[in-house]
Amino acid sequence: MTQSEAIPQAAETRGTTFNLFGIQAIYRFEMARWFRTLGQSLFSPVLSTSLYFIVFGSAIGSRMGTIGDVSYGAFIVPGLIMLSILTESVSNASFGIYMPRWAGTIYELLSAPVSALEAVCGYVGAAATKSVVIGVVILITARVFVDYHVQNWPVMLLFLVLTSISFCLFGFILGVLADGFEKLQIVPMLILTPLTFLGGTFYSITMLPEPWRTLTLFNPVVYLISGFRWAFFGAQAADVNIGLSLSAISVFLAVCLAAVWWIFKTGYRLKN
Amino acid sequence: MHPIISIKDVSKTYKSGVKALQPVSLDIMKGEIFALLGPNGAGKTTLINMTCGIVNLSSGTIVADGNDIIRDYKEARKKIGLVPQELHTDAFERVIDTVTFSRGLFGFAPNPAYIEKVLRDLSLWEKRNAKIMELSGGMKRRVMIAKALSHEPKILFLDEPSAGVDVELRRDMWEMVRNLRKSGVTIILTTHYIEEAEEMADRVGVINKGQLILVEEKTTLMRKLGKKQLTLELATPIDAVPDGLNGYHVELVDEGRQLVYSFDANAADTGIHGFLKRIGELGVDYKDLHTEQSSLEDIFVSLVHSK
Ligand SMILES: Nc1ncnc2c1ncn2[C@@H]1O[C@H](COP(=O)(O)OP(=O)(O)OP(=O)(O)O)[C@@H](O)[C@H]1O
Ligand SMILES: [Mg+2]
Numbered sequence: 218m219t220q221s222e223a224i225p226q227a228a229e230t231r232g233t234t235f236n237l238f239g240i241q242a243i244y245r246f247e248m249a250r251w252f253r254t255l256g257q258s259l260f261s262p263v264l265s266t267s268l269y270f271i272v273f274g275s276a277i278g279s280r281m282g283t284i285g286d287v288s289y290g291a292f293i294v295p296g297l298i299m300l301s302i303l304t305e306s307v308s309n310a311s312f313g314i315y316m317p318r319w320a321g322t323i324y325e326l327l328s329a330p331v332s333a334l335e336a337v338c339g340y341v342g343a344a345a346t347k348s349v350v351i352g353v354v355i356l357i358t359a360r361v362f363v364d365y366h367v368q369n370w371p372v373m374l375l376f377l378v379l380t381s382i383s384f385c386l387f388g389f390i391l392g393v394l395a396d397g398f399e400k401l402q403i404v405p406m407l408i409l410t411p412l413t414f415l416g417g418t419f420y421s422i423t424m425l426p427e428p429w430r431t432l433t434l435f436n437p438v439v440y441l442i443s444g445f446r447w448a449f450f451g452a453q454a455a456d457v458n459i460g461l462s463l464s465a466i467s468v469f470l471a472v473c474l475a476a477v478w479w480i481f482k483t484g485y486r487l488k489n
Numbered sequence: 490m491h492p493i494i495s496i497k498d499v500s501k502t503y504k505s506g507v508k509a510l511q512p513v514s515l516d517i518m519k520g521e522i523f524a525l526l527g528p529n530g531a532g533k534t535t536l537i538n539m540t541c542g543i544v545n546l547s548s549g550t551i552v553a554d555g556n557d558i559i560r561d562y563k564e565a566r567k568k569i570g571l572v573p574q575e576l577h578t579d580a581f582e583r584v585i586d587t588v589t590f591s592r593g594l595f596g597f598a599p600n601p602a603y604i605e606k607v608l609r610d611l612s613l614w615e616k617r618n619a620k621i622m623e624l625s626g627g628m629k630r631r632v633m634i635a636k637a638l639s640h641e642p643k644i645l646f647l648d649e650p651s652a653g654v655d656v657e658l659r660r661d662m663w664e665m666v667r668n669l670r671k672s673g674v675t676i677i678l679t680t681h682y683i684e685e686a687e688e689m690a691d692r693v694g695v696i697n698k699g700q701l702i703l704v705e706e707k708t709t710l711m712r713k714l715g716k717k718q719l720t721l722e723l724a725t726p727i728d729a730v731p732d733g734l735n736g737y738h739v740e741l742v743d744e745g746r747q748l749v750y751s752f753d754a755n756a757a758d759t760g761i762h763g764f765l766k767r768i769g770e771l772g773v774d775y776k777d778l779h780t781e782q783s784s785l786e787d788i789f790v791s792l793v794h795s796k
Binding site for chain 1: 503504538541542543544545562563564565566567569571573575577578579580581582586589590591592593594595596597598599636
């Protein structure tokens, strides 16, 4: 028996039923953990977003022109939401699976009749729920500071949900691979923060001179923020085509799913 | 009786290169209490964790109640409960929540009445709303047992269940294990308290350095390997074993105050009669005598050392 057969996938097993109660248990557990610290969980993104609005939206924004016919204050709303969702998704999801690994309570998940897909549904589902809630809360907070209109609600929600799920998956992978708490913090700080800041959270990449403008197109976050902005304000505020944005998020989602599938298939880092 | 767990040629080499288990084959019978004994690092936990799906198998197969633990892992795992050796618990969860969580995780519909029964049986009902971190070590271990029982397993693994549990509670736990067995649960336990195995087990397996060196009915084992000893309390201490006792397996202990004769309790002729006669002839005076049978612990120690 080779290691790659460690956790069998549904296709290789017989007589299996989908463990809905198992998913529910994980989901509830994760949400309960969040509700215990709901105040601070929501407060910190709301506070940081408010600060950004005060500094960039009001103080600096008042001296900036409009982008298309979108005021600068409104222009940064989608970027700020993405900024928070990306960091919150990665940190929530990575913590959710790293904690049981660290505390040893993961033994129970490993000994339970829970498939890879079910575990991911529970953990990533819960983390993504939190991210979406945080996104909505920021959306509401932003309304206090600026007047904005969402042109295309369905696409906006689609991006919100897809981004949350993708980055929660990414966080989940990080939580599985990390072998220390520092690593959990370093990746968001060293990779995510630069990518989001340079990905057009606070500006349109058309404002950049070459070669930065072309280089920026290699930053995947550009496509997310641009697509999200498209949903708010239409093509005038978007940096890249909406189709490109949707493809980018789909590809990222697919890559993360493949990685998670591989991790569970091999038991990598989860089992000895 | 047919085996409820069938372990065939299962071995384990950890990534670090440690060969924790040589190929082991073992059948556990339905409804029995099986005690797995062995010194620290022998491979007991490794074998249990492989059966429960926590550690990958390096070779071999394990079938639990007719389900291959890899191919039919869902069916197999639903039937198995595990109380691991280490106390891994969440800190902030309430007792009742963590036990309810376990039941759900194993794919079972909620059943508050059953959870209440489990908690009451383990004297945890009063503590059901306490956070786990507020509990003592022994209570935490009982929470782990409650979690393992939450999905009504047919097979229960107890990896050192009595570590850190006080005397009274240990007796309660033995009682609980017996009741579980009565209700048809098969129990596999490891322990370093040999008297625990002696007290409860139907069969005993001894692992040493990754090898299963013996599997035997406990009573057969004790009969087979059991030595009996006859101790004479001497009226006056002597310096050396009298020459006239050369043919007998005799030791002088307690600074010459006791003479100990070892014999095989199962032999047709234990030799006691001849021995006592010889003692009389030699004029050795004794004020008292008693016999004792070696315990499982003695047997265990001699087994592990002779290998
Ligand atoms: N995760 C691991 N990685 C590498 N080696 C391990 C791991 N777990 C256990 N071992 C090694 O495997 C061997 C068997 O360990 P195991 O925990 O199965 O022993 P045990 O019989 O349960 O001992 P104890 O009575 O101390 O609990 C030991 O040499 C141990 O060091
Ligand atoms: Mg052990």
